Amino acid sequence: xxxxxxxxSPQRRRFLTDTxxxxxxxxxxxxxxxxxxxxxxxxPAEALRPPGALPEEDFLAxxxxxxxxxxxxxYDTLSLxxxxxxxxxxxxxYFTAREVxxxxxxxxxxxxxxxxxxxxxxxxNIDDARMGTAVLVDQENCLNFLGLRCDVCYxxxxxxxxxxxxxxxxxxxxxxxxxxxPTVHADHCTGCGVCExxxxxxxxxxxxxxxxxxxxxxxxxxxKGWEEQDNHGAPLVDGLIDLPDRLPGPGTDNxxxxxxxxxxxxxxxxxx
Amino acid sequence: xxxxxxxxxxxxxxxxxxxxLAHRFLILRRLSQAFFLLLFLLGPWFGIWWVEGTLAGxxxxxxxxxxxxxxxxxxxxxxxxxxMTALMGAVIVLAVYALxxxxxxxxxxxxxxxxxxAAHWLHERLGLQKGWQPKRHTRLWLMGAVLVVSALTGVVAxxxxxxxxxxxxxxxxxxxFAWALVLMVFLFDLFVSRRGWCGHLCxxxxxxxxxxxxxxxxxxxxxxxxxxxCMDCFAVCPENHVIAPAxxxxxxxxxxxxxxDCTNCGRCIDVCSVDVFSFTHRFDSxxxxxxxxxxxPVANKPAAGxxxxx
Ligand code: SF4
Ligand code: SF4
Ligand code: SF4
Ligand code: SF4
Numbered sequence: 001x002x003x004x005x006x007x008x009s010p011q012r013r014r015f016l017t018d019t020x021x022x023x024x025x026x027x028x029x030x031x032x033x034x035x036x037x038x039x040x041x042x043x044p045a046e047a048l049r050p051p052g053a054l055p056e057e058d059f060l061a062x063x064x065x066x067x068x069x070x071x072x073x074x075y076d077t078l079s080l081x082x083x084x085x086x087x088x089x090x091x092x093x094y095f096t097a098r099e100v101x102x103x104x105x106x107x108x109x110x111x112x113x114x115x116x117x118x119x120x121x122x123x124x125n126i127d128d129a130r131m132g133t134a135v136l137v138d139q140e141n142c143l144n145f146l147g148l149r150c151d152v153c154y155x156x157x158x159x160x161x162x163x164x165x166x167x168x169x170x171x172x173x174x175x176x177x178x179x180x181x182p183t184v185h186a187d188h189c190t191g192c193g194v195c196e197x198x199x200x201x202x203x204x205x206x207x208x209x210x211x212x213x214x215x216x217x218x219x220x221x222x223x224k225g226w227e228e229q230d231n232h233g234a235p236l237v238d239g240l241i242d243l244p245d246r247l248p249g250p251g252t253d254n255x256x257x258x259x260x261x262x263x264x265x266x267x268x269x270x271x272x
Numbered sequence: 273x274x275x276x277x278x279x280x281x282x283x284x285x286x287x288x289x290x291x292x293l294a295h296r297f298l299i300l301r302r303l304s305q306a307f308f309l310l311l312f313l314l315g316p317w318f319g320i321w322w323v324e325g326t327l328a329g330x331x332x333x334x335x336x337x338x339x340x341x342x343x344x345x346x347x348x349x350x351x352x353x354x355x356m357t358a359l360m361g362a363v364i365v366l367a368v369y370a371l372x373x374x375x376x377x378x379x380x381x382x383x384x385x386x387x388x389x390a391a392h393w394l395h396e397r398l399g400l401q402k403g404w405q406p407k408r409h410t411r412l413w414l415m416g417a418v419l420v421v422s423a424l425t426g427v428v429a430x431x432x433x434x435x436x437x438x439x440x441x442x443x444x445x446x447x448x449f450a451w452a453l454v455l456m457v458f459l460f461d462l463f464v465s466r467r468g469w470c471g472h473l474c475x476x477x478x479x480x481x482x483x484x485x486x487x488x489x490x491x492x493x494x495x496x497x498x499x500x501x502c503m504d505c506f507a508v509c510p511e512n513h514v515i516a517p518a519x520x521x522x523x524x525x526x527x528x529x530x531x532x533d534c535t536n537c538g539r540c541i542d543v544c545s546v547d548v549f550s551f552t553h554r555f556d557s558x559x560x561x562x563x564x565x566x567x568x569p570v571a572n573k574p575a576a577g578x579x580x581x582x
Contacts, residue, residue: 022413025406030417036432037425054352060427061350064343064358065437066329067445071315082448083438090432090448091328091441115329115337116347117355 044087047094052123062118065091072113097193132191133214142205153195162188284545297538337361342479346422374484379537391461402466415475498546505540
């Protein structure tokens with residue numbers, strides 16, 4: 001007498017088919033929604049999040065898209081992404097450096113306005129913000145790299161001389177001038193975008209990129225020998241033989257002149 | 273079918289109670305919808321920043337935080353524990369709607385409601401078929417699906433497509449292509465499914481419905497004895513399955529409309545020419561004894577012209 005042979009009661013059958021139908025419908029709708037949700041994570045490279053924004057994955061779980069950060073930004077830097085016309089997830093706040101950069105307010109009103117913590121309230125010093133990292137992307141068009149003294153990106157930087165410096169080197173083209181290369185130091189760059197905004201070229205040669213694009217990363221097990229030696233006071237490995245440095249170019253003979261060039265000619269009478 | 277059901281919906285109520293009493297809650301409701309929208313628009317349009325933000329989260333007079341609890345809940349299942357301000361805002365909203373009825377949000381605040389109401393009005397005007405009618409609890413399933421997707425993807429999922437916040441944010445901040453979504457909802461309700469969006473699918477409505485399960489403010493058919501079966505309340509109610517248990521209840525069965533689906537829109541109160549319905553609280557289950565029948569309207573209004581069509 002097995003119950004399996006008994007016909008299923010009509011109510012039970014209806015309940016089961018209804019549930020199956022509803023479940024399947026929801027699975028389809030849910031899959032579509034999940035696809036859109038995953039898609040919404042793709043943040044375009046030129047869209048920067050406000051100061052203190054959590055990493056993108058966390059940000060999309062945290063931001064309720066209320067726009068209070070946008071309202072409280074005194075420079076109208078931020079806007080909410082509009083469906084279909086802006087890249088970031090619909091309704092989330094972002095800015096484009098070349099349009100309106102972040103002026104790095106001391107009191108960080110955008111962070112103070114955020115009710116959810118999508119903008120991290122632990123960010124108290126705006127210099128610690130990392131909205132992105134400036135990269136001098138086009139040395140071939142940067143006026144300073146061409147040997148001129150534009151310097152604009154350097155001068156406007158709110159963290160001048162720390163986030164961006166001018167590194168002097170020889171100008172090979174003219175042979176007797178210097179090149180002052182604008183050089184970003186990622187440890188201090190907040191990604192505010194003022195440099196990109198101010199670049200005088202029609203298309204900025206310095207651009208703020210999301211950190212994930214702007215930076216590489218060092219392998220965890222890499223050690224910089226010179227730093228370790230400074231910390232340690234001595235080479236990490238004892239008994240290391242200091243071999244003479246072999247330098248490139250003609251006239252190098254490490255045996256004749258360990259550690260350097262052998263003079264190409266000798267002044268008659270010298271060394272006698 | 274009684275002769276009265278053939279009269280245009282609300283006709284008798286207008287005749288007997290006058291235009292205002294027959295449209296009171298409809299007008300108040302439209303005013304309320306406009307009022308809440310205007311609060312948010314005062315800032316961007318006129319520079320009066322009383323209320324800032326959007327329906328998802330706002331700040332009133334610089335102090336009072338309000339947060340949409342459903343949006344926040346999705347964020348929480350997606351893995352973010354919000355700061356105090358947002359939590360407080362959500363608790364306030366939860367408390368208010370738990371008291372006055374969750375779906376009061378749907379009929380008195382939500383900016384999509386005028387859109388779906390307009391679709392319904394046109395639907396009736398064009399005399400269209402009711403079309404696809406998924407079960408009412410589909411929206412509960414969808415709500416569950418939204419939460420699951422939020423948890424799986426780590427994204428506040430419904431906000432990617434939510435026509436409510438899209439439209440609201442669009443009006444307050446800039447619309448983008450969000451109008452297309454709103455148009456889709458309109459067309460869906462007009463051609464595909466009568467009262468389909470708010471009545472069957474919207475997971476936000478489902479959430480607020482759950483929230484208002486035990487709400488204090490209720491409509492009661494306390495004078496159901498006077499009902500003359502004109503069916504007008506069924507015709508205007510966006511969730512008309514909620515009426516029958518209260519109106520058709522026999523004997524001591526409660527006259528209160530206790531279904532959480534009732535939106536407390538009050539339209540049934542408007543259109544009832546014999547004032548069967550009224551707003552009351554959930555503990556007031558008194559039933560009024562039948563009144564003596566009112567005099568024939570013909571005697572009162574000999575001047576009443578022929579009944580207009582449609
Ligand atoms: S720090 Fe100031 S300028 Fe920058 S986004 Fe925030 S409010 Fe705007
Ligand atoms: S204030 Fe916070 S939650 Fe609101 S839009 Fe800005 S980042 Fe998102
Ligand atoms: S983005 Fe440019 S201006 Fe801003 S801190 Fe970095 S280097 Fe300076
Ligand atoms: S029962 Fe009345 S108040 Fe409730 S939704 Fe229907 S018409 Fe509105």
